Amino acid sequence: MQFVNLLVVRLIQTILVVWIVVSIVFIVSRLIGNPAQSLLPFDATNEEIEAITERLGLNDPLIEQYGRFIVDAAQLDFGYSFHRTGAAIDQVGSKVLGTVKLTAAGLVVALALGLPLGLLAALRRGSPIDWLARVIAVIGQATPSFWLGLMLIFFLATRVDWFPTAGAEGFRALVLPAIALGLLSAAGFMRLTRSGMIDVMNTDFIRTARAKGLTERAVILRHGLRHALIPVMTILGIELGRLIAGSVIIEVVFSWPGIGRLMIESIFQSDYPTVQAGVAVIAAAIALGNLLVDISYRYIDPRIRTAEL
Amino acid sequence: MSERNYWTRMRRRRMSRRTLLAASSRAGVGAAGLALVGCGDDDDDDQQGVMQAAPQQDQPEPQPAQQQQQQTMQAQQTTQQQQVEQQAQQVEQQEAQEGTVEAIERDETDVDEEATEPEVDLDATVRVAIGRYTAGLDPQRSGSQTNYVNGACTFDSGMSNHPETAALEPNLVEAIEIVDPTNLIMRVTPGIKFHSGAPYTAEDLQFNFERVAGAAAYHEGGEASDHSNQWATARGTFGTTNFASYSVQDELTFLVETPAPNASLAGSIMSGAVRHMSKAYVEENGDEFVDTVNAVGTGPFRFAEHIPDVGFKWTRYEEYHKGRDALAGPRLAWYRDLDVEIRPEPLAQIAGIEAGEIDVVYNLPTDVVEPYNGDDRFKVLYGPASNPTHYVMFNTHESVAEVDGEPNPFLDIRVREAANLAINREAIIEGLLTGSEKPAYGPYAGTIGYPKEALESRYHGYDPERAKQLLAEAGYPDGIDIDLHIVTDFQPIVPILSLVVQQDLEAVGIRTTIVEYLSSEYFRTVRTFEKPGLFWFFTNSIAEPETVIGSGINENGFYAVSVYPETNIQELYIAQNQALDPAERAALLEDFYVTFYENYSWIFLTEVSAATMTAANVNWPVGSAELRGEGTLTKIQKLRNA
Numbered sequence: 001m002q003f004v005n006l007l008v009v010r011l012i013q014t015i016l017v018v019w020i021v022v023s024i025v026f027i028v029s030r031l032i033g034n035p036a037q038s039l040l041p042f043d044a045t046n047e048e049i050e051a052i053t054e055r056l057g058l059n060d061p062l063i064e065q066y067g068r069f070i071v072d073a074a075q076l077d078f079g080y081s082f083h084r085t086g087a088a089i090d091q092v093g094s095k096v097l098g099t100v101k102l103t104a105a106g107l108v109v110a111l112a113l114g115l116p117l118g119l120l121a122a123l124r125r126g127s128p129i130d131w132l133a134r135v136i137a138v139i140g141q142a143t144p145s146f147w148l149g150l151m152l153i154f155f156l157a158t159r160v161d162w163f164p165t166a167g168a169e170g171f172r173a174l175v176l177p178a179i180a181l182g183l184l185s186a187a188g189f190m191r192l193t194r195s196g197m198i199d200v201m202n203t204d205f206i207r208t209a210r211a212k213g214l215t216e217r218a219v220i221l222r223h224g225l226r227h228a229l230i231p232v233m234t235i236l237g238i239e240l241g242r243l244i245a246g247s248v249i250i251e252v253v254f255s256w257p258g259i260g261r262l263m264i265e266s267i268f269q270s271d272y273p274t275v276q277a278g279v280a281v282i283a284a285a286i287a288l289g290n291l292l293v294d295i296s297y298r299y300i301d302p303r304i305r306t307a308e309l
Numbered sequence: 310m311s312e313r314n315y316w317t318r319m320r321r322r323r324m325s326r327r328t329l330l331a332a333s334s335r336a337g338v339g340a341a342g343l344a345l346v347g348c349g350d351d352d353d354d355d356q357q358g359v360m361q362a363a364p365q366q367d368q369p370e371p372q373p374a375q376q377q378q379q380q381t382m383q384a385q386q387t388t389q390q391q392q393v394e395q396q397a398q399q400v401e402q403q404e405a406q407e408g409t410v411e412a413i414e415r416d417e418t419d420v421d422e423e424a425t426e427p428e429v430d431l432d433a434t435v436r437v438a439i440g441r442y443t444a445g446l447d448p449q450r451s452g453s454q455t456n457y458v459n460g461a462c463t464f465d466s467g468m469s470n471h472p473e474t475a476a477l478e479p480n481l482v483e484a485i486e487i488v489d490p491t492n493l494i495m496r497v498t499p500g501i502k503f504h505s506g507a508p509y510t511a512e513d514l515q516f517n518f519e520r521v522a523g524a525a526a527y528h529e530g531g532e533a534s535d536h537s538n539q540w541a542t543a544r545g546t547f548g549t550t551n552f553a554s555y556s557v558q559d560e561l562t563f564l565v566e567t568p569a570p571n572a573s574l575a576g577s578i579m580s581g582a583v584r585h586m587s588k589a590y591v592e593e594n595g596d597e598f599v600d601t602v603n604a605v606g607t608g609p610f611r612f613a614e615h616i617p618d619v620g621f622k623w624t625r626y627e628e629y630h631k632g633r634d635a636l637a638g639p640r641l642a643w644y645r646d647l648d649v650e651i652r653p654e655p656l657a658q659i660a661g662i663e664a665g666e667i668d669v670v671y672n673l674p675t676d677v678v679e680p681y682n683g684d685d686r687f688k689v690l691y692g693p694a695s696n697p698t699h700y701v702m703f704n705t706h707e708s709v710a711e712v713d714g715e716p717n718p719f720l721d722i723r724v725r726e727a728a729n730l731a732i733n734r735e736a737i738i739e740g741l742l743t744g745s746e747k748p749a750y751g752p753y754a755g756t757i758g759y760p761k762e763a764l765e766s767r768y769h770g771y772d773p774e775r776a777k778q779l780l781a782e783a784g785y786p787d788g789i790d791i792d793l794h795i796v797t798d799f800q801p802i803v804p805i806l807s808l809v810v811q812q813d814l815e816a817v818g819i820r821t822t823i824v825e826y827l828s829s830e831y832f833r834t835v836r837t838f839e840k841p842g843l844f845w846f847f848t849n850s851i852a853e854p855e856t857v858i859g860s861g862i863n864e865n866g867f868y869a870v871s872v873y874p875e876t877n878i879q880e881l882y883i884a885q886n887q888a889l890d891p892a893e894r895a896a897l898l899e900d901f902y903v904t905f906y907e908n909y910s911w912i913f914l915t916e917v918s919a920a921t922m923t924a925a926n927v928n929w930p931v932g933s934a935e936l937r938g939e940g941t942l943t944k945i946q947k948l949r950n951a
Binding site: 034035036037038039040041042043044045046047048049051052055080081082083084085086094095150153154157158161164165166167168252253254255257261262264265268270 | 441442443444445451452454455523536537538539541542543544545546582597600601617618619650651652653654656657660661663664665666798799827828829830832833836849856857860867868
């Protein structure tokens, strides 16, 4: 029962977070310009601009616009896109799959690189493998993802024709953006796994496990790694947010049709409804992702099961 | 030079972003990439004009030798194009003689391989990458109108401009007859068909002028539109709002009465600002359908497919009303299919060419193509950017008659002259731009044609000492502090160029603070005339001067930041627009331009270039001087065996 109550509280917190974020976006977007201008050629007359401004309801007092916005947003109605046909939320919805696919692939890359490397580095502490893993981690964390993306295109798509330079057709098109997106997180996972494993491998229960006669493989994977993964799980929620945020740039670099690219275009076009819908969806995704990570603690670490989330 | 000197930093800027990427990748210096590589922003307006072959950047001293080489390369390309055109004509003749394309293919197999020469592949697919995505297909609807490629491919304008003189040439309308100073007859070109098969008639002409003015009856000017995102016109001033009355006389004749003599009317409403749709098709299918599902025009390409966020496809309209030898405007395309792919990042666009996925990228920032100059796998060409002529306007409105409690300094012609003499245009052109640009002389694109002799003989030049002297004489021996307002997301060169202008002005004592805006805020701010200081601006590249001077110099114009009631500029502006005789109007326009220039009405800066890059087997229309990209895409040629 306590778990359910806490879950409800966290859900309410999530809604509050989304509300605060979209409210900030609402205010900021009104400060940066009149979308009517972006709907018309720059040599449109004042009358034409005024007519569209009126038609979009942007002459109403800001508080009135905000009230309307919040009531509608509560029903997932963010209005119609200024630049695309259909409701803004539908525009965002049609891009969710693209972003989920890219983010998931980035996460897979991050975990597939970060965990084994971290594990190896911890088990071979001070060895060339450890040194190499740490260098990779530093490079991974110091390299901007968009620069890495352009480098990957430069070397792996144009110099050698292994992957397409852009687009989202087929599995090959997913590889480079996933690497560009996932490497930064991989570095973080690697460092955490390494330090976690080093700490765990010196604990009493690992000595006990060895004393019981378990194989080294069982000691590492069943006892050591499971404990070392708790801090990794802690930052998984944060990394998920970072991956979604990072996908904004990666989608632009690789011409990947997703929410990030839609957001960038919409910001430049002052397409308020689409920006607001996109931010709401991203904020909700990150908040819910963190909630899921919190819940998953219970299943990884029995000590947390009885504690507060 | 101090750290603040732009030119010391400019040497680094002259390295392209791509060069830096390559270099930093070799050195593993991610920070360089972080500092200098951004997500590019470009304006994908299809406006392209004269394209010139790229200078060979591998020459250490790029001056006379380079120019010679450039001219040689240009000549070679022109010759190559002529050869290719001749060959294509031969192919067409052969097609006509033997009746089928298969016959050509059969002949090709018989040709000795050694004798094979490049020839135009009339069945080719040309793949073009652009950066800006606009989903809508309705060329008259606000928002959708910025889908410029769709506008130029699917639709036609009323008339085209002569590539050299900019005079109006037949297109959908074959002639405009002036009956008297306020009455015109527009003669529709007979035999033109929409992609739907319906004929283009005077009814369609009237419908388009009504619809573009937001006055079409079928949807009550947009009020009763079926479009779920609403419908509002993007070009309200280009239609029936200019007419006192109008009527369709017969299938090919449209009568127009104007409230007063209007010399600029034809040039404005017949330009690419108005793309013509089928009345029957629009009325039958509704606004939303023609904006989102299918576009039907008379243009050189039939709309085939739209994949949201990915791109568009068109196929050649075989019954297009103009052949490949047309004098002006679009023509029957040299290839069959046109695939346009959306790639927001310029470097990813170029990578597409390198990887063989893309054939053509245009309107690129010039710095990103520099590493490819001289690479025989590609062709790099430079030409005027979509908003080619840049200048800075002084706010001389009454609302800012005083700046910080003092008289507005720019009301004094000596201050304006000083600002003009402060700018080292040659250094900008040679050091920052490609070297092929010209100084700006007035409110028009250099490709359009202007009173060259009269203006160039009055060139303001660069004289900072004289500028300082003039400022002192005007009562500003310690200089002036003022804001320089710029727009950052309209053309990538503006933020960079504004730093140079700032430095040049500061050198004579005009100290500016750059105030940056996004375009959505900037144009609105300019129109208020309320902020003192300097405002960055640029021309469009529509041939009709009214489209720039009507809004930017006419004292009632919404961008008329610089007004000078003490001069005869307004009288000349009005007079030229009432002069229906072309020669008389040209003479008045010359007086107008010279007066405006000699009044130091703006800080006249320079023209600005954009780059086009193609695969080696693609001919971009070198030497084309057509305006607003009219027909540019139809003239691309993809070669076999190249």
